[in-house]
Amino acid sequence: VVIPAIFFAMGGPAVFVEGASNLTPQQTSFFSSDAFLNQGAPYIAAVLAYAIGNQTIAQRLFAVREDLIKPTFITATIGYGATIIGIGMLGVVALYAGINPMEGDLNNLIPQLAGTYFGPVLLSIFFIMIIGSLASTADSDLSALSSIMMADIYGRGGKRKADPRLMLTIGRATMVVATGAALYFAGARMNILDLLVLVGAIWGALVFPVIASFYWEKVTNKAFTVSVLAALAIFFPVRFGWIPMDGAVGYVFDVVAVVGVGVVAGLMTFGFFGA
Numbered sequence: 001v002v003i004p005a006i007f008f009a010m011g012g013p014a015v016f017v018e019g020a021s022n023l024t025p026q027q028t029s030f031f032s033s034d035a036f037l038n039q040g041a042p043y044i045a046a047v048l049a050y051a052i053g054n055q056t057i058a059q060r061l062f063a064v065r066e067d068l069i070k071p072t073f074i075t076a077t078i079g080y081g082a083t084i085i086g087i088g089m090l091g092v093v094a095l096y097a098g099i100n101p102m103e104g105d106l107n108n109l110i111p112q113l114a115g116t117y118f119g120p121v122l123l124s125i126f127f128i129m130i131i132g133s134l135a136s137t138a139d140s141d142l143s144a145l146s147s148i149m150m151a152d153i154y155g156r157g158g159k160r161k162a163d164p165r166l167m168l169t170i171g172r173a174t175m176v177v178a179t180g181a182a183l184y185f186a187g188a189r190m191n192i193l194d195l196l197v198l199v200g201a202i203w204g205a206l207v208f209p210v211i212a213s214f215y216w217e218k219v220t221n222k223a224f225t226v227s228v229l230a231a232l233a234i235f236f237p238v239r240f241g242w243i244p245m246d247g248a249v250g251y252v253f254d255v256v257a258v259v260g261v262g263v264v265a266g267l268m269t270f271g272f273f274g275a
Contacts, residue, residue, distance in 0.1 A: 002114075002125070002126055006093070006113050006114065006118070007093055009118075010093055010097055010117060015096050019097050099112070099113070105189065114126045142174075142178055145174055146174045150167045150170055150171040150174075206228055238253060
């Protein structure tokens with residue numbers, strides 16, 4: 001409801017014709033590798049990783065039913081992925097309409113569009129949806145993190161019998177610390193697209209070893225940990241430009257990236273169409 005309402009309030013399909021002059025030559029070309037790699041590809045990968053991440057890990061940790069892997073992939077990718085891509089279309093429409101984010105901050109774009117083109121009723125619905133989705137996600141993630149800290153790290157981490165009171169204190173402290181960290185990131189006004197790529201990379205590092213563990217018994221806890229740390233150790237220096245990507249180093253990382261894409265594509269294909 002929200003996305004079509006903004007789209008038609010901005011002029012509907014006519015905006016793509018009238019606003020074509022606002023695009024650069026690279027943005028108008030469907031086959032532009034520059035536009036795809038610098039705008040589309042990282043965010044597509046991040047969205048897909050996060051889309052299948054929550055449900056895949058939930059299946060592995062709580063259900064462990066291999067017969068539900070395929071439905072999980074389909075539900076997560078189509079449901080969550082389509083929602084995020086639909087919201088991303090607002091940015092495309094804003095680009096055609098020549099709308100620039102307030103103060104140059106991309107985080108302001110969607111609230112700016114809603115405030116400009118929505119009436120009081122739709123604007124209220126929009127903010128209720130945002131607050132509801134944030135509250136739901138925060139509640140479930142905080143509960144999961146608290147449970148992990150209480151049961152897995154404290155409860156199973158030592159040889160002594162766990163103290164229920166201390167376990168409860170650890171769970172509450174975990175929620176407080178996590179909430180404080182969330183408030184810091186929210187107040188720091190970081191670029192939402194950079195955060196999307198970061199979260200997608202972390203989820204990708206976690207999810208695909210989990211998927212592999214369904215079918216390969218050699219993926220032990222130690223192997224999983226090493227895999228995640230190795231993936232993050234490669235991602236952070238490349239993403240934030242800590243090492244030069246010229247010459248032989250760049251070719252090495254290109255080869256690693258191509259191999260990684262092949263592995264991920266194979267796992268996802270097997271998840272969708274495998275047994």
